[in-house]
Every structure is written in structure tokens, then in C-alpha cells.
Amino acid sequence: MRLRGDDRAVTVQVGAVLLLGILVISLSIFQTTVVPNENEQVEFQHNQVVQEDMQSFRSAVTRAGGVGLTQSVAVRLGTQYPERALFINPPPPTGTLQTGTNSDVEIQNARALDDETSDYWDGASQGFTTTSVRYSPSYNVYQNAPTTVYEGSVLYNEFDGGTTIAQSQQSVVDGRTISLVAIDGELSRSQLGAVAVDVRPKSVSQRTVTVEGDGDPVTVLVPTSLDASVWQNTLLADEYDDPSTPDDPDKYVAEVNPTGGNAVEIVFEPGYQYNLNLAKVGVGTGVDEPEPAYATTVSGDEQVVPEGTTRQFVVEVRDQFNNPLSGVELNSPTITNSAQAGNDSVAFAGASETNSDGQVVVEYTAPDDVDGEQTAEVEVGFGSIDEEKVTVSLRVEDSNDSGSGGNGGSNINPGDPGSVTQKGAVIADTNQVLVTLENTGDERRIIDEVRLNFYYEDSQGQAGTSPPTTAEFNNGEATLNIRGAFKDVFEIVEGDNENSLSLRFFTDQNRNGEYDVQEGDFFVFTVLYDNDDAATYFVAPTDTDEPINADFSYSPSSPASSETISFDATSTTDDDTDSRSYSWEFGDGTTATGAQPSHTYSSAGTYAVNLTVEDSGGEFDTYSRLIEVTAGGGGGGGGNTGPTANAGPNTGVDEGQTVELDGTGSSDPDGSISSYSWTITDDNGASVSLRDANTATPVFDASSANVGSDTPVTVELTVEDNDGATSSDTVQVTVRDTGGSNSPQTLYPDQFDDQNGGDAAIPPNNPQGIMSAFSQMQTDNNQYAQLQPGGSQNKEMSIGVATNGVDTSATTYELEVRHGYENGAKAATLQIVDSSGTVLQSQSLTPTGSTATTSISLNTQATNSVQNNGQLYVVYTKSNDNKNLYVYYQRLVAS
Structure with a gap:
């Protein structure tokens, strides 16, 4: 018997083949579309993170050049894609951080007001080289990612085709202050993980040099790839005095011009004085140490030296950034003009090498006997050209008229009957001295001119002093430069009467910084009377005009009604x-x-x-x-x-x-x-x-x-x-008063919250983990606080710390955390939160194999929270790997 054929299984086979085809097609579509899209999002998010790292680098450059401490910044060069079981990722993307080519910063037409400093800042073009720092990503999918560049104090993104977008403000111009920080060195790192960049101070901004235009206006050339229009209309919008609008007295930038190269020219308004703050930092290798550029006098020039006495003056050696340079050997001082040939001498008062403040003290000894007033000149420096040496002029005075045969010249501290004598001088205010002149004669005397010859600080030669340079005479009647020229005044000293003259002293030519006059200081000034007589007064003010401080006590301390109470106000003080x-x-x-x-x-x-x-x-x-x-x-x-x-x-x-x-x-x-x-x-x-x-x-x-x-x-x-x-x-x-406005405030945390209790009122609401040795986090002593995850329960770590009393008037807040890890630990995350625990900003604390410092510029949300409450809340979180986080210090700098 013949069986009929059976084809029923063919349908099942065909269906299986079709399903397999659909599956393969679906997997292919997922691999070619979904995976790249997800990876592109990972790359985009990484690019946002690395731009924050570059903002931290920008802040580190400013801090290193300003405070003189090495700043370490972690820059996350690459990233990782999420793991996939069935699909294939391309190799993890990396990035490159490197320095660019050197460029020149130029300052043109700037002449210093100080005579010796003007040998260097003489109106000719002065400058220095600097470089940019660039981060370039190597992404697989995100094809239009920018190169992030720090250059000319500005962080900006550079796209293909030359488009640039600024990511920060500029810090070159602030009113009449010009601040420039040079970057030196070679850096080139390309890898997947984070790289720690140490920004090392090489010339810390310690001196401000006041300059004015030398015929033409002061001009600064700043290297940058940003257009001049971006600088003028965006970066310098608060500084540019637009000529098409009414003159703004608080804006001093007159022009912003392109140069034809990668630089902009900033031209300042003429007729004003400007303050130069310059610094240099180093990154990577090949950083050159600053060289001596010029010498100047700090104190003692033009001082009066009575015959037979010894006086000191201080010479300072500075680099091209106007900052003092230690370890520079000076040539032996020489007398180029003797007050009396062979009878005066000069020598170093100590070492001939500049100290940590870049200074050397020189002693001049006057002859035992001179006629009238003689001038001695002493030359000292480290080189032969004008800017490498100083010439100090000293006025040697006949203090007892032993060699004078007549009445010519200036009468020093007159005391004869009928003369105008100095009755006294008191410190009336922080920077004000009142000098009382008494006319012992019958006739009116009129002061026509006055000159401030010299000022001696009791603390001269010590670190941190800022000597006076200018004095305001009688509430603005005249402005006297110390060692400057005579100025016209009109002051009457009636016969048998007194007149008090006011002098207010300042540390700069613009009279912005008040000089704190101290007992032990003295100064010399000369007046010319309308009859051509002259008188010179040595003034040593005393701090006797103290305010009343009322005070009283009473007895008994717990009185009852109808009981006599004795009051005693003799504890009131009034000098x-x-x-x-x-x-x-x-x-x-x-x-x-x-x-x-x-x-x-x-x-x-x-x-x-x-x-x-x-x-x-x-x-x-x-x-x-x-x-x-x-x-x-x-x-x-x-x-x-x-x-x-x-x-x-x-x-x-x-x-x-x-x-x-x-x-x-x-x-x-x-x-x-x-x-x-x-x-x-x-x-x-x-x-x-x-x-x-x-x-x-x-x-x-x-x-x-x-x-x-x-x-x-x-x-x-x-x-x-x-x-x-x-x-x-x-x-x-x-x-x-600590001597300055807008001084940065540095604060360490003062509360913590862990699973054992701590300060439960601060975030987080449900802390996990244990804080040990919290006090070590509150100081920079190379010891650490230990943050442990949840112990045997293997819980995640969530530990909070709080910093109270933060300056709410500050405009910028920088958080610095120095940290390390137990071997094999996963990265912790630092979260800035508000009082309810809402995350405002977060930052990964990347394990580097050693200790590292992470710097965080608070974003707008975090800044607003601190300004509203005066408190900073930080929560440290970490996955459950049972490995410890070590925090050496956490500090907040508010400025």
C-alpha cells in the first residue's frame, strides 16, 4: 500500500526561520541605533562634567597665584560606557589635557609713580610669556564635542569651524586694577581616568605697582581666541565705557581692539592711575623660576640723617611680575656722592642676599660734622643697568649749627623766641596726625608751601608692612607725595596763637588704602613762609587722644528696695x-x-x-x-x-x-x-x-x-x-579691622551627622556609616577623619557635615576637599544639599591611588542656598564596598 505524503511540519520550520530573522534584525537595529544613542548621552554628560573640572582648574590658577599654595585639581579625561550583556560597546573614550603654544602678554605705556620702580616700568612695553591649557575629548559618537580652553583668565569652548563660546567671566580688569596670571610649563596627558593637575605658585602676587599712562594710555594685550567683540560686549560689559553713551565714572576701559592675531588689545582711559597685580604659576614640567628684573627702595630714601648718626634704608629685588625675589646677591653698596668726602660710610646691616621678603637692609653713617644740609647718594643693586640698581638720596643735616655761620637754609625744629614751634602731634584717627604749630611771636605768619620730606615706619623692614606714599594735607587742601615736591597751601598762624595741621596718610597714590599710623613712627615736613623763611619739623606723633570709655559698677550686686546702692564710675577710661x-x-x-x-x-x-x-x-x-x-x-x-x-x-x-x-x-x-x-x-x-x-x-x-x-x-x-x-x-x-575689604573668609565644618547621632538637626535625614576623628577634617594638619560605610550590615555610606557662619555677602564660594581611600575603595560622591537634604550640586571624589584635592566652585543653586542661610551642608555618599573614605580637610573659601 502506498502512503500519501505529509507536509505539515514545513509551516513550523518556516515560522521559526522568520522569528529568528526578526530577532536578528531587531538586535541589529538596537546595536546600530539604541546603543550609539545611549553612548552619545554618556559622552555628552561626561563633557559637562569635565567642563566643571576645567572651571575648578581656572579657580586653582587664580588661588595659586594669589595665596601662594599649591592647588591640586582632578580632571576626568575619559569615561566608561554601561556594561552590556548582548551588545557591544566601542572602546571607552579618552581625552587629552595639554598646554598650548606660548603667547606674549604685553603691558604698554605704563609708567610707575615711584621713582625707582619707574626705571623698569618706564612706559616701554613690558611683558611675559604664558600658555593656554586645553582639554580635547576623543569620543566615539558625540561628534561635535568642543575643545575646552583656559586662556587669558577665561574658560571657553572651541568648536569645529572656529566658533567659540565663553564659559566664564574674565578677571583681567576690575575697575582700575589690572590682574594677570602667567602659566608656565609643559603638560600632556591622555588617558581614560582622572588626572591630578598640580598648579604650583612661582611668583605670588604680593606687591601692587601703581602706574599711569606715559603720554599714551595704558594698554594691555591679552592672548585669546575669543573675538574682541565678545570681550567688549560680554566679558568687559561692566568695565567698558561706551563712547556712544554718557561717560560712566566707574568704567575705565576705553577701547577693545582686535590685533590681527590671537589676542585682544585693551586700552584704558587716560588721566587715571592703575594698579598692576601680576603673578606666575607652573603646571607640568619645564617650569622656569622667576629671574630678578629690577630693584627698588621700600623705605628710607630721601630721609634726613642728622650728622654723626646712622640710618637704615631697605632695598627690594623684584621679578618681572613685581613680586619680591629671595636669594639674590647684591653688590656692595657704594657712596656715589659723599656728604663730606671720606667721612661717611655705607654697609649692609646684615646679609647681602635678599631675605624671604626679597629685601636687604643697608646702613648709612653720616659724618660727625657737616655745614648746613648736605646730600649723600648711595648706589646698591644686583646689576649694572639702571633698573637693576637703586640710588638712594640722603639729606645729612647739621643738627646743632656747629658748622653754620649764618641764618641761611631751613631752620630745623625752630625753638628761638618769636619762631613758629612745634607744640605737639597726636594720632587723632587711624591714618590722621594733628600737628600743632605755635607762633611764639607777635606777627602773623603765613605758610605758602609745604613738602613732606620723609616718613619712617617703626616696623620698617618687617614683612607685611605697606609704607605710606601719600598724605592729604588739611582735608584736601593739598595732596603731598612723600619725598615729592612742594605744594601750594595757605595757612595762617596768628601771633601768640596756634594752628593745628591735619595730615592723613595713605598707602597708595589714589588714597584708597589708609595707613595705620603707630607710635614710634616719625616723619619730616618743611614749610615755606611768605617772607621766604623755611622751617623743617621732625614729628613723632603720640597716641594719646583716645576716646572715652564710660563704665560703672554698683554695690550690693543684688540690691533690694529701700536699700542704698552705691554707684562707682571711676573705672571709666580716657587717656x-x-x-x-x-x-x-x-x-x-x-x-x-x-x-x-x-x-x-x-x-x-x-x-x-x-x-x-x-x-x-x-x-x-x-x-x-x-x-x-x-x-x-x-x-x-x-x-x-x-x-x-x-x-x-x-x-x-x-x-x-x-x-x-x-x-x-x-x-x-x-x-x-x-x-x-x-x-x-x-x-x-x-x-x-x-x-x-x-x-x-x-x-x-x-x-x-x-x-x-x-x-x-x-x-x-x-x-x-x-x-x-x-x-x-x-x-x-x-x-x-584686619586691614582690607572683601577679605576672603576660610571656614571649616563645625557639625557632623552619622548613624551614631552627631548633630541630628543637619542633613541627611537617615545617616548611614560612622564618622571618626571629625576634628581632623577641621584643620589642614595632614591628619584625616575616617568615614566608614555601615559596618557589618554592609550598608551604603551617607554622612553629613555642616559649616555655619558663612559670609552671606560673598559672591563666590570655593569648596576644597583633600581626600584619600582605603585600597580598593570605590569612588565617593560629595553632595551639596539644602537644609531639607535636596541635592543642589554633586561631585565625584575620584580615587587616584594617593591623596588628592578636589576643588568645587559652587553653582548658582548652591550659592543661593549659602547666601540665604549662611550655612553649607555637605553629604558624603558611597556604595556598600566596606572600604573607608579619608578626608584630610574640608574648607570653604568665601570671597
Whole structure:
């Protein structure tokens, strides 16, 4: 029998083949479209991250050139794609970080105001070489990724075809200050992971040189690939004084011109003085050390040397960036013009090699006897051309008329009957000296001209001093340059009368920086009278004109009604010898006078006692205290004796810092102190606050203070005992002026939160892991705090730290974290969060095999949070690898 054929299985086979084809096609489509799209997104996100790293590099260049500390920045050159089980990734993308070709920075037509410094800054073109730093990615998919370049203080992106987009602001021009930082060295790194770049200071900006145009306006050429229009309309928009609009007195850039090369020309408005701040940093290898460029005098030029005495002057050697250079050997000083041939001498006062401040001290000894006034000139330097040496002029004076046969010349410190004598000189304000001249004759004397010959600092030659260069005479009547020319004035000294002359001293020609006059300083000035007579005065001001500081005490310390209270104001201080008057208001409608009155209150209560002390010169001060008066009477016991508040001794704090107050000396003889309350009753305009004001030891916070002079702040402590009685006391905290505005504030964290408790009020809400040795994070001492994941439970780490008292008026915030890892650890992430724990900014702390410093410029969200609250919250997170993170320090720089 023949069987019929059966073809039913053919359909199943065909279907399987079709399904396999569809699967292969789908996988191919996923491999060729989805995988590249996802990888392109990975590459794009990496490019955003590496641009943040380059912003950190830009900040590191500025800090290294400004503060003199090496800055380490991690730049993540490449990235990794996500792992795929069935699909294939291309090789991980890498990147290259390298320096560019050297370019020239030029400063043209700039002449220094100081005579010796102008030998170098003489109006001719001066400059130095610098280089750019470029990051170039090698992505597989993201084809239009930019090259990110730092050049000319600006970070910008450079695209194919020459398009450039600025990613930061410029820092070259700020009003009349010109700041330039040169980068030197060779750097070329190409890899997948992060590379640590050390930015090393080579010439730290320590000196500011004031210049003006030498006929033509001051001009600066800045290397850049950005168009001049971008500089003018975007980067310099706040500095450019557009000629098509009304003149803006706060803008000093007159023109921004292209040069035909990769540079722009910035032309400044004529008729103004400008301050040069220059620095140099190094990256990579092949960094050249700065060479000596010129010598200048710091102090002692044009000083008066009485016959037979020795005086010192200080010479400083600087590099081409105007910064002092140590280790430079000077040639032996020589007298090129003798006050009396063979009878004067000159020698180094110590080493002939410049010290750490770039300075050498030279001593000149005058002849024992000269006729009238003679001029000696001393030459010293490290080379033979003009800018490599200085010539110091010294005026040798006949101090006792031993060699003078007539009345010619200038009369020094006149004291003869009928002359105009110096009666005294006092420091009236931080930078003000009042010189009192007394006419001992009958006839009026008129001062026609005045010259400021010389100023001697008591601290001359020491590091950190900024000598005065200019003085304002009698509230703007004339501006005198020290060692400058005579200036016309009109001052009358009536017969048998006095006239006080005011001189306010400044550290710069523009009279922006006040010089702090100290006892021990002295200066010399000469006046010319209308009858052609001259007189020279040696002035050594004394700091005797101190303000009144009213103060009083009372006894008993816990008075009762109907009890006599003795008040004593003899603790009031006033260095003047003037008589004083005392006026009292006892807070119950009664008053009294005198230094030690008595008073009795008729009923219990809290009374504000005010004391006003005034001297015969019209100066006065008022001091107030609250007095708690308890109910009097002679009952059979059971009454409460009130507490005694003790706010601690008067103290002081530098602006930008904090200090702890101490009320633990408060007491209660028959009970205990139940509460403390601190308030600021008089801040005198200082921006200060209190933290933990309801504790015995609050924190007085002057981190936002920027005072023009030392400023007293009155803080009152009120304590209450367990019976409800109160007592008050005050303490004075002096906020000390540290000598500058907008000084950067550096803060370390002061709270942490881990799974064991810590400060639970700060983020995160559910901390995991343990913080050990937190105090090591609060200082840069090469010791570390240890951040452990969740231990045996193998939990992820989430540990918070907080920095309080941050300056809310600052405009930029830089966070620096030096960190390391236990071997084999995965990277931790630093999160900047708000008080509720919302992430505002994050940064990976990349393991490098050794310690590294990560610098983070706070973004807009994080900056706004800090400015609104004065607090910075940071959370360290890490996966569950049971490996420790080590944090050597975390610090925030607010500026």
C-alpha cells in the first residue's frame, strides 16, 4: 500500500526561520541605533562634567597665584560606557589635557609713580610669556564635542569651524586694577581616568605697582581666541565705557581692539592711575623660576640723617611680575656722592642676599660734622643697568649749627623766641596726625608751601608692612607725595596763637588704602613762609587722644528696695587729661551727677541705669546697665536672693572670625540659674550676630563683618534663677579691622551627622556609616577623619557635615576637599544639599591611588542656598564596598 505524503511540519520550520530573522534584525537595529544613542548621552554628560573640572582648574590658577599654595585639581579625561550583556560597546573614550603654544602678554605705556620702580616700568612695553591649557575629548559618537580652553583668565569652548563660546567671566580688569596670571610649563596627558593637575605658585602676587599712562594710555594685550567683540560686549560689559553713551565714572576701559592675531588689545582711559597685580604659576614640567628684573627702595630714601648718626634704608629685588625675589646677591653698596668726602660710610646691616621678603637692609653713617644740609647718594643693586640698581638720596643735616655761620637754609625744629614751634602731634584717627604749630611771636605768619620730606615706619623692614606714599594735607587742601615736591597751601598762624595741621596718610597714590599710623613712627615736613623763611619739623606723633570709655559698677550686686546702692564710675577710661563730668539717670525718673553717687529704689523692678561721661573737649560716651531690684522688707525668711549675671571679660575678634562668650561665671546664692539670654544691644554698625544665644557660652559671629576700624559691640547677658528673679551684665566685644575689604573668609565644618547621632538637626535625614576623628577634617594638619560605610550590615555610606557662619555677602564660594581611600575603595560622591537634604550640586571624589584635592566652585543653586542661610551642608555618599573614605580637610573659601 502506498502512503500519501505529509507536509505539515514545513509551516513550523518556516515560522521559526522568520522569528529568528526578526530577532536578528531587531538586535541589529538596537546595536546600530539604541546603543550609539545611549553612548552619545554618556559622552555628552561626561563633557559637562569635565567642563566643571576645567572651571575648578581656572579657580586653582587664580588661588595659586594669589595665596601662594599649591592647588591640586582632578580632571576626568575619559569615561566608561554601561556594561552590556548582548551588545557591544566601542572602546571607552579618552581625552587629552595639554598646554598650548606660548603667547606674549604685553603691558604698554605704563609708567610707575615711584621713582625707582619707574626705571623698569618706564612706559616701554613690558611683558611675559604664558600658555593656554586645553582639554580635547576623543569620543566615539558625540561628534561635535568642543575643545575646552583656559586662556587669558577665561574658560571657553572651541568648536569645529572656529566658533567659540565663553564659559566664564574674565578677571583681567576690575575697575582700575589690572590682574594677570602667567602659566608656565609643559603638560600632556591622555588617558581614560582622572588626572591630578598640580598648579604650583612661582611668583605670588604680593606687591601692587601703581602706574599711569606715559603720554599714551595704558594698554594691555591679552592672548585669546575669543573675538574682541565678545570681550567688549560680554566679558568687559561692566568695565567698558561706551563712547556712544554718557561717560560712566566707574568704567575705565576705553577701547577693545582686535590685533590681527590671537589676542585682544585693551586700552584704558587716560588721566587715571592703575594698579598692576601680576603673578606666575607652573603646571607640568619645564617650569622656569622667576629671574630678578629690577630693584627698588621700600623705605628710607630721601630721609634726613642728622650728622654723626646712622640710618637704615631697605632695598627690594623684584621679578618681572613685581613680586619680591629671595636669594639674590647684591653688590656692595657704594657712596656715589659723599656728604663730606671720606667721612661717611655705607654697609649692609646684615646679609647681602635678599631675605624671604626679597629685601636687604643697608646702613648709612653720616659724618660727625657737616655745614648746613648736605646730600649723600648711595648706589646698591644686583646689576649694572639702571633698573637693576637703586640710588638712594640722603639729606645729612647739621643738627646743632656747629658748622653754620649764618641764618641761611631751613631752620630745623625752630625753638628761638618769636619762631613758629612745634607744640605737639597726636594720632587723632587711624591714618590722621594733628600737628600743632605755635607762633611764639607777635606777627602773623603765613605758610605758602609745604613738602613732606620723609616718613619712617617703626616696623620698617618687617614683612607685611605697606609704607605710606601719600598724605592729604588739611582735608584736601593739598595732596603731598612723600619725598615729592612742594605744594601750594595757605595757612595762617596768628601771633601768640596756634594752628593745628591735619595730615592723613595713605598707602597708595589714589588714597584708597589708609595707613595705620603707630607710635614710634616719625616723619619730616618743611614749610615755606611768605617772607621766604623755611622751617623743617621732625614729628613723632603720640597716641594719646583716645576716646572715652564710660563704665560703672554698683554695690550690693543684688540690691533690694529701700536699700542704698552705691554707684562707682571711676573705672571709666580716657587717656586725655581733660576733666570729666558724670550724668546719671536711674530709670525711675531721678538723676544725679558726680563719679560716685548713691541711690535708693522705692520698689522692686528692673531699672535701666544710664551713665553719660563728657570731657572738657566735648567728647562723651554713654554706658547702660539693667539693675534688678528685689522686694525689700524684714520678714521671717523665705525670700529669694536674686542671681548675679556675669558676662565675662571684655574680648575681641578679627573681622571674618568668631569668638565664644562665657557666662558661666553667673551665680545664684540660694538656687540655680535656669536660663541664659544674650542680646546685642549696640553693634555700632558692625554686621555681627549671636549663635546659641540661649546658652551660657554663645558664639559671637563676626564672619560677615567688614569694619573700617576697630569697632566695639555691646552684648548683654540676662540670667534668670529658679525662682524667676533676673540679673543682667554686659560685655564689650571689639571687632578688629584686619586691614582690607572683601577679605576672603576660610571656614571649616563645625557639625557632623552619622548613624551614631552627631548633630541630628543637619542633613541627611537617615545617616548611614560612622564618622571618626571629625576634628581632623577641621584643620589642614595632614591628619584625616575616617568615614566608614555601615559596618557589618554592609550598608551604603551617607554622612553629613555642616559649616555655619558663612559670609552671606560673598559672591563666590570655593569648596576644597583633600581626600584619600582605603585600597580598593570605590569612588565617593560629595553632595551639596539644602537644609531639607535636596541635592543642589554633586561631585565625584575620584580615587587616584594617593591623596588628592578636589576643588568645587559652587553653582548658582548652591550659592543661593549659602547666601540665604549662611550655612553649607555637605553629604558624603558611597556604595556598600566596606572600604573607608579619608578626608584630610574640608574648607570653604568665601570671597
